[in-house]
Amino acid sequence: MRFLLRLLGAMWIATLAVTIGFAWLELQEERRELVADLERRAALAADAVREPAERLVGRGARTGYERLLARFARADRAIAIYDDLGGLLAASADVRADLGVISPLVSEALRGTAARTMRVVLGRATWVHVVPLVWEDRSVGAAAVLLDARHLETREWSLWRRTAVRLGVLGLLLTGITFLVVRWSVTQPIARMAAWTRQIKTGKEVAPPPTADASLFGPLAQEVDSLARSLARARIAAEHEARLRLAGESVWTEERLKQFVRVRFDDRPIFVVSNREPVSHMREGRAVRSVRPASGLVTALEPVMLACGGVWVAHGSGGADRDVGARIGLPEGDPQYTLRRVWLDAAEESGYYYGFANEGLWPLCHIVHERPQFRAEDWGHYCAVNEKFARTLLEEMESTPAPILLVQDYHFALLPQMVKRARPDARVALFWHIPWPNFEAFRICPWQHEILLGMLGADLVGFQTQFHCNNFLETVERTIEGRVDWDRFAVVRGDHTAHVLPLPISVAPEFDAPGNGPDRTRLLADLGAEVEFLGIGVDRVDYTKGLPERFRAIRRFFERWPEYRRRVVFVQLASPSRSRIPRYQALLHETEETVRQVNEALAERGWKPVVYHQRHHEHAEIQPWYLHADFCMVTSLHDGMNLVAKEFVVTQQQGDGVLILSRFAGAANDLRDALLVNPYDIDDVAGAVHRAVTMERDERRRRMRRMVSQVQEHSVYRWAAMLLAELDRMPLGVSLARE
Numbered sequence: 035m036r037f038l039l040r041l042l043g044a045m046w047i048a049t050l051a052v053t054i055g056f057a058w059l060e061l062q063e064e065r066r067e068l069v070a071d072l073e074r075r076a077a078l079a080a081d082a083v084r085e086p087a088e089r090l091v092g093r094g095a096r097t098g099y100e101r102l103l104a105r106f107a108r109a110d111r112a113i114a115i116y117d118d119l120g121g122l123l124a125a126s127a128d129v130r131a132d133l134g135v136i137s138p139l140v141s142e143a144l145r146g147t148a149a150r151t152m153r154v155v156l157g158r159a160t161w162v163h164v165v166p167l168v169w170e171d172r173s174v175g176a177a178a179v180l181l182d183a184r185h186l187e188t189r190e191w192s193l194w195r196r197t198a199v200r201l202g203v204l205g206l207l208l209t210g211i212t213f214l215v216v217r218w219s220v221t222q223p224i225a226r227m228a229a230w231t232r233q234i235k236t237g238k239e240v241a242p243p244p245t246a247d248a249s250l251f252g253p254l255a256q257e258v259d260s261l262a263r264s265l266a267r268a269r270i271a272a273e274h275e276a277r278l279r280l281a282g283e284s285v286w287t288e289e290r291l292k293q294f295v296r297v298r299f300d301d302r303p304i305f306v307v308s309n310r311e312p313v314s315h316m317r318e319g320r321a322v323r324s325v326r327p328a329s330g331l332v333t334a335l336e337p338v339m340l341a342c343g344g345v346w347v348a349h350g351s352g353g354a355d356r357d358v359g360a361r362i363g364l365p366e367g368d369p370q371y372t373l374r375r376v377w378l379d380a381a382e383e384s385g386y387y388y389g390f391a392n393e394g395l396w397p398l399c400h401i402v403h404e405r406p407q408f409r410a411e412d413w414g415h416y417c418a419v420n421e422k423f424a425r426t427l428l429e430e431m432e433s434t435p436a437p438i439l440l441v442q443d444y445h446f447a448l449l450p451q452m453v454k455r456a457r458p459d460a461r462v463a464l465f466w467h468i469p470w471p472n473f474e475a476f477r478i479c480p481w482q483h484e485i486l487l488g489m490l491g492a493d494l495v496g497f498q499t500q501f502h503c504n505n506f507l508e509t510v511e512r513t514i515e516g517r518v519d520w521d522r523f524a525v526v527r528g529d530h531t532a533h534v535l536p537l538p539i540s541v542a543p544e545f546d547a548p549g550n551g552p553d554r555t556r557l558l559a560d561l562g563a564e565v566e567f568l569g570i571g572v573d574r575v576d577y578t579k580g581l582p583e584r585f586r587a588i589r590r591f592f593e594r595w596p597e598y599r600r601r602v603v604f605v606q607l608a609s610p611s612r613s614r615i616p617r618y619q620a621l622l623h624e625t626e627e628t629v630r631q632v633n634e635a636l637a638e639r640g641w642k643p644v645v646y647h648q649r650h651h652e653h654a655e656i657q658p659w660y661l662h663a664d665f666c667m668v669t670s671l672h673d674g675m676n677l678v679a680k681e682f683v684v685t686q687q688q689g690d691g692v693l694i695l696s697r698f699a700g701a702a703n704d705l706r707d708a709l710l711v712n713p714y715d716i717d718d719v720a721g722a723v724h725r726a727v728t729m730e731r732d733e734r735r736r737r738m739r740r741m742v743s744q745v746q747e748h749s750v751y752r753w754a755a756m757l758l759a760e761l762d763r764m765p766l767g768v769s770l771a772r773e
């Protein structure tokens with residue numbers, strides 16, 4: 035109420051000032067016009083009186099004045115005639131008694147100049163105009179015309195009256211309108227928001243009310259929403275912790291990781307560098323959309339950053355990234371950490387990312403018999419981009435003492451050494467997400483020395499499996515000078531030691547919060563299929579993921595066990611990736627063509643064996659497929675880990691789905707209860723599909739429960755904690771000599 039009164043008070047004062055101001059100006063204008071009219075009329079009358087008056091006064095006539103007055107004087111116009119000494123010769127009777135007030139004007143006229151002004155004569159406003167009378171070139175007297183000017187005051191009063199009425203009406207309207215607007219746009223939305231926050235406090239997940247004016251309440255709603263989400267997260271974490279305590283288990287959770295970082299690192303920010311950014315911005319018409327990329331690295335690291343906070347440096351690769359900014363808080367609306375984008379020009383991106391990293395190192399490290407391409411220009415870009423990222427990181431870390439840096443993947447093999455040289459106090463870990471090949475395979479790389487030296491600049495080099503660690507140490511031993519300490523699993527070069535450790539990466543123990551996705555019946559209905567079994571595959575379209583081989587195995591399954599036709603459908607969610615590289619374009623074509631052939635060979639009315647969705651999917655879209663699938667196929671020809679396998683498992687916490695998993699994915703070491711297959715062996719994979727659909731429910735349950743415990747106990751929080759704990763144990767302060 036007080037707000038309303040204050041608002042109304044301010045509006046009234048403003049209205050009053052403006053209305054009075056304008057009325058005053060209007061009044062001045064009208065007065066000017068009325069006075070001009072009086073002036074003109076008085077001058078005309080004076081001109082008319084002057085000639086006969088001059089004749090009478092000049093000749094010294096004693097009579098004749100009465101006639102003159104009778105001719106020119108009227109009810110609203112009086113006349114007075116003076117001699118050369120200012121003596122009154124004749125005057126209209128009604129003003130005669132008060133002519134003293136015009137004597138100064140008469141004197142002025144006797145000096146030869148006409149005089150005019152407003153005077154109060156007999157208590158009335160009167161316009162006085164006095165002209166000199168001249169006879170035979172000498173001043174003989176003066177004639178005064180007095181016009182009644184009372185209408186000026188009358189007009190003034192009526193204007194003020196009008197203004198007062200106008201003010202009153204305006205005031206009433208303003209009060210009414212303001213009252214209604216405040217009620218609709220402020221009081222009611224605030225009441226709705228208050229009701230909403232009350233509901234949130236009880237722990238319910240309620241959507242914010244529609245805000246009447248988004249520009250007014252949008253930011254507030256956003257803040258409250260983000261606060262609610264933080265509260266919800268904290269509540270879930272606390273419940274989780276409590277459950278774990280009850281179960282007496284020592285599982286790593288987001289909260290536990292947060293506490294760990296707080297205690298060990300005194301809440302210092304963590305710096306992460308990766309090529310892929312956790313969120314990119316794309317333009318869609320005039321709007322900008324945030325996209326979470328299909329990337330195992332992002333899937334794994336985002337929960338860690340949410341838990342620990344810090345700065346994530348990555349390539350700003352989205353079409354609208356530059357419009358959104360080089361530094362943003364993520365998640366948008368509820369920022370927990372900072373994304374710092376590094377811009378690359380087309381030549382840099384093409385040489386470093388598409389060229390050296392993905393046409394060189396990627397096939398070099400995956401044994402899929404794809405020939406790596408090594409080009410000197412690509413290498414030049416790779417070195418320059420590593421330096422660019424190193425510079426950005428050094429800038430970001432400038433004010434942080436002993437910063438912790440987690441370098442991600444094969445895009446930044448040179449960066450650990452670059453950073454460590456400039457900041458010997460930094461603790462640097464490099465995590466290699468993809469496999470490390472054997473020495474024979476690696477030595478075809480023309481820049482093998484530089485790559486190894488760059489990597490060994492880190493204090494800790496992590497791989498997905500022990501096998502990859504062994505391959506790496508063997509490669510180091512046979513390629514560069516330095517002592518490989520097999521007992522400690524470390525490489526000692528001068529004063530610096532790089533420790534090498536297997537740290538199998540994982541996912542968060544929950545795959546997003548359970549949303550309101552479609553149920554199984556709805557999912558199948560959308561496919562237009564009435565089937566008993568749903569199989570699912572979720573992959574980037576990459577030749578390491580074995581997609582064409584997978585579809586051929588599915589075809590074999592239906593050929594060998596035709597009784598399953600119309601009873602099983604396999605849905606593949608495939609996200610196109612690196613599609614500027616010709617090999618990936620060819621793969622896209624090959625994959626689509628294989629699906630087409632399988633469907634052409636087997637499809638029947640109302641059923642086709644493979645449903646292929648080739649586009650990027652949000653996690654919320656993928657989740658229902660994981661949840662309702664009877665089996666999930668991960669048939670990579672070679673894979674560092676493969677997080678799709680683990681995502682499927684954590685989504686199936688209450689389920690009994692079967693995981694068919696390639697033996698050549700790092701995940702096969704962790705998920706021993708999956709049906710392990712050789713993806714090159716079509717019959718083996720077809721047999722696994724058959725086993726999946728015929729397996730007893732109890733066995734499916736048992737297997738899935740064991741895999742769920744494995745992933746929950748070895749979540750990405752544990753991965754991060756182990757990585758950070760190992761890093762914390764490293765001795766510090768050693769500067770790297772230049773090679």
Ligand code: ADQ
Nearest residue numbers: 328329330333467573574607608609650651674675676677
């Ligand atoms: P990737 O090969 O990118 O990463 P992978 O482990 O296969 O990663 O995970 C792929 C991620 O992309 C998953 O989170 C999945 O949900 C998502 N994804 C797949 N298809 C998608 C689609 N159609 N739409 C949207 N999202 C999709 C590298 C290594 C892996 C290693 C990870 C993490 O190659 O071996 O497991 O890093 O270390």
